Amino acid sequence: MIIFDHVTFSYSKRIVLRDLSLSISDNERVAILGGSGEGKTTILKLILGLLRPDSGRIMVDGEDITTKTESELRDVRMKFSIVFQEGALFDSLNVKENVAFCLREYGKLSEEELDRRVRELLRVVGVEHALELMPDELSGGMHRRVAIARSLAACDPGMFLYDEPTSGLDPVNADTICRLITDLSRDNKGFIIVTHKMYDAMRVAGRFIFLKEGTVVFDGNREMLEQATVPEIEIFCRELRGIC
């Protein structure tokens, strides 16, 4: 359970989140929507303790993470699996080494076991053939899939966090990523997807949170979203109707 309790956050003098309060259960499939710079990615970073709020509390499974040290946050971070925007693969390592990175760090696996595990994870995301490729040799879709495989290698997450997982992808690759996101949450595992692509959000999520000027202006399901009267949401939905 994630709880934002009156959280305010700013970069230098620009306030990104204003007195934001929300709660998300472990098995929820949540899409956080909003325009660029509305604080969507910031919310993910705050959940992981990568950023600290100016004020307010962030509770993860009942623990206030805003007061935790970097080493204490490690246990909190192990509860999540995050795929950053563009994948954030280590560009000096090939696909195999990227996926094996965490396995080596925590490493008790032999090279043989490690190789088997990496191949297994790459098979799950459908890029086992890219084992020896470098990140700059991957297409956008493959990049995201390898990033998902790497995040799965890090831990057995309770919840997935996706930061713009389909941005910049063609419809076919975006569809593949959406299917993968749905597949990975089959064991009643929840996820938070941050996106500005309404079509993708509608495909995977059950709850929608819309941010505007650092506050939640909408929080509800698909039907409620389509009836919402917030002008920005109407624009997002209009784009969706155009696609459909």
Added chain:
Amino acid sequence: MRIKEIINDLQDYYLLAMRGLAGVAGRPFYFKDTIEQMDYAGAGSFFIIVLVALFIGMALSLQLSAEFGRLGLKMYTGKAVGITIIREIGPVMAALVFTGRVGAGMASELGSMVLGHQVDSLRVFGVDPVRKLVTPRLISAIIMLPLLTIIGDALSVFGAYYIVVFVSNQSGYVYWRSIRDVLIAENIIAGSVKPFIFGFLIASISCYSGLMTRGGSAGLRQATTNAVVLSIIAIIISDFALTRILLYILGFSV
């Protein structure tokens, strides 16, 4: 407000540099990353250091031969070249070249890792970015810059020899005897302490600038510029301070 920001930056820089150094002692120690960085900083800088050092030595020798020739003191060219290169120009020249090549590289590499969320990824995976990224770069600079300085000094001396013997028509025997005379402990210590300090300053400033990168490609450009400019300023100021301190410690009167 600006002063407060500068003090905050200095404090953050100091903490990063100290944590980077402390990473040498604790676990995990990223040996492979350290070797990779030493290869990049050392072997990768070898050719440019050789080239620059050779021509600096030749240019210096030309200037000194011309000036000493007018005064009838040509036989002192070797001694002046030796002292200048070993105690002053060699370490500073190597440090400036190292800044341009390695420092800028460190800042831009770390900066792009920050912008690409790779540093955040490390933190999420429970890896300390300072131990993983800063410590190997600090170690590589502290070890490789002194080695490059020694190589650079040697090449400068050889470059100067070429000018003294084949252009200025002086005795090679006298030149090498002068060089041998200046290779005393005081001069060697005075010249060899500096590269360790310069290496630490270049790596720590460059890593700090890179890790503080914000704001896309313009931010990356600013971070790289900051790394080079601040490193150069730090080298020049610390060179003066170290020269003053070392002359005092080694008993030279000014």
